[in-house]
Amino acid sequence: MQNCLFCKIIAGEIPSQVVYQDDRVFAFKDIAPVAPVHVLIIPKKHISTLEDLNPEDAEIMGHILVTASKLARELGLEKGYRVVSNCKEEGGQTVYHVHFHLIGGRKMQWPPG
Ligand code: AMP
Ligand code: ZN
Numbered sequence: 001m002q003n004c005l006f007c008k009i010i011a012g013e014i015p016s017q018v019v020y021q022d023d024r025v026f027a028f029k030d031i032a033p034v035a036p037v038h039v040l041i042i043p044k045k046h047i048s049t050l051e052d053l054n055p056e057d058a059e060i061m062g063h064i065l066v067t068a069s070k071l072a073r074e075l076g077l078e079k080g081y082r083v084v085s086n087c088k089e090e091g092g093q094t095v096y097h098v099h100f101h102l103i104g105g106r107k108m109q110w111p112p113g
């Protein structure tokens with residue numbers, strides 16, 4: 001989608017530190033990491049928010065979580081980690097292309113702020 005930051009990153013128009021990609025998902029390092037490991041995992045298909053998901057998106061969303069599990073293993077997060085997706089204003093979403101934060105490498109706090 002035009003003017004979507006993450007679509008431009010997928011297209012290579014904006015540089016990123018790619019961690020993994022396949023035909024459906026793209027994973028790259030967050031530019032402002034909140035932990036030693038902070039990777040964003042996104043569908044290559046543009047979906048603005050979790051609110052916009054349709055039944056046909058179930059497979060890709062499942063694939064994103066399986067990818068998060070695989071990357072966590074590869075990145076040495078055997079002590080645990082957090083996967084977060086923020087939805088819209090009150091959820092703290094700032095980029096309107098669905099993404100999951102894979103965060104780890106330190107003890108997490110709960111509840112979130
Ligand atoms: P959210 O606030 O949940 O929408 O997450 C958006 C995330 O995108 C934030 O953690 C930002 O640090 C990250 N971000 C913004 N611009 C870039 C970029 N050019 N490359 C990598 N990560 C980015
Ligand atoms: Zn997009």
